[in-house]
Amino acid sequence: MIDIEDLTIKTAADLLSKRQIKAQELTGAFLDRAHKLNKKLNSFITITDDVAIKQAKKVDELIVDNQKLNPLAGIPIGVKDLFSTQGIRTTAGSKVLENYVPVYDATVVSRLKDSGVVIVGKTNQDAWGHGASGENSDFGSTCNPYDLTRVPGGSSSGSAAAVAANLCLAATGTDTGGSIRQPSSFCNLVGLKPTYGRVSRYGIIAMASSLDSIGHITHTVYDNALILNITAGYDQFDSTTSPKPVDDYTKDINRGVKGIKVGLPKEYFESLDPGIGEKIISAVKILEKLGAELFDISLPHTEYGVVTYYIIQPSEVSSNLARYDGIRFGFDREKFGAEAKRRIILGTYTLSAGYYDAYYLKAMKVRRLIREDFEKVFKKVDVLICPTLPTPPFKLGEKITDPLSMYLADIFTVCPSLAGVPSLNLPCGFIGDLPVGMQIIGPDFSEKLLYQVGYAYEQETKWYQKRPDLI
């Protein structure tokens, strides 16, 4: 049987296009592994054997027909359970939707299906996307494949754990305040939160609509760019998608970093574990050696990021979750977990008459200042580099009884979300056996540049080759 433990999308696609392996064999190997390891990791809520086998068969027919294969044809992927999948149960990680089977696909799902991917399952997540650890799932916590006693990060917890453990080669995620970047950082993976509006949100269960961004989690930068090529772009069903033409994100990805100006925001190097700061600084030194120029810069409103986010986000959550009344679909609101209830109550308060101006409106004004911080620095530098999280993956249970300390895990990821700019998490080493990630943040629609910088660093370090030891 084929060894799938070191594959990436690129190497698997090579094997498929050279006819060295059949899509059905590849799918079978991933499904076997998913069944075997899901008991340990709890990364999938649903494993979709029948769908996967059918999709793989179709790809094999194309191969027999000698047709040219799309780069994603036959590639096994996981889909976060927040994405509507026609005929496949979609729970959002909540018991409210335990039995909900959508009648249509999210745009991202239909674009991926059209490109020939094989969906191996729906991945576990913090219910509705609320969380930074994966522990708020109503279907049980997901474990970190690098240390089963620790969290994988959230809310796209199952997506990251499944890719890191080689149960699929990529997975979709959503990022409202860090939910792609955080689990990618804790699981040694590449995860991009694109510019707000670059990827369609149609058919994805809404969390906080002015922040929700859709992206992907992969082992390598190149793989990530391959998927964004398929999913990015205008969608007539989502009026917030941008009509701006989509770049070819893999083209010239190897252009290097000579002359690229990298800013180091000083506020992001305060209040973090010293070990993390050291890893980021050594990564930045590698980029300098490759020709990048470093600049110390400041984003002065960073300290207001978490409080601003935790007013805007629950306000929008309270509005979006109001539709789950048990009348049209799903169970009713008694099934909401503690975190969803907390956010609904908080958000209802901050939006209520008499308090709206003091909270939501004021937070939106501070959000503007945070956005202006980024606009100003991007006149001087091309990208920013900083940590993704202030600590390495923490122990399961460590923060779950203290929501405020959980919210503080978002300290470095919420400002790019509030500003709407893209940010890429890139693996940058290990503390013991625990992965560390850094963010590369750029101006609106600079995804191509972020991949270019990420690729240059990744080629020097190849952290993605260090996979967890699970069997």
Ligand code: GLN
């Ligand atoms: N940790 C953040 C929160 O709980 C971000 C979640 C997300 O991006 N979906 O709101």
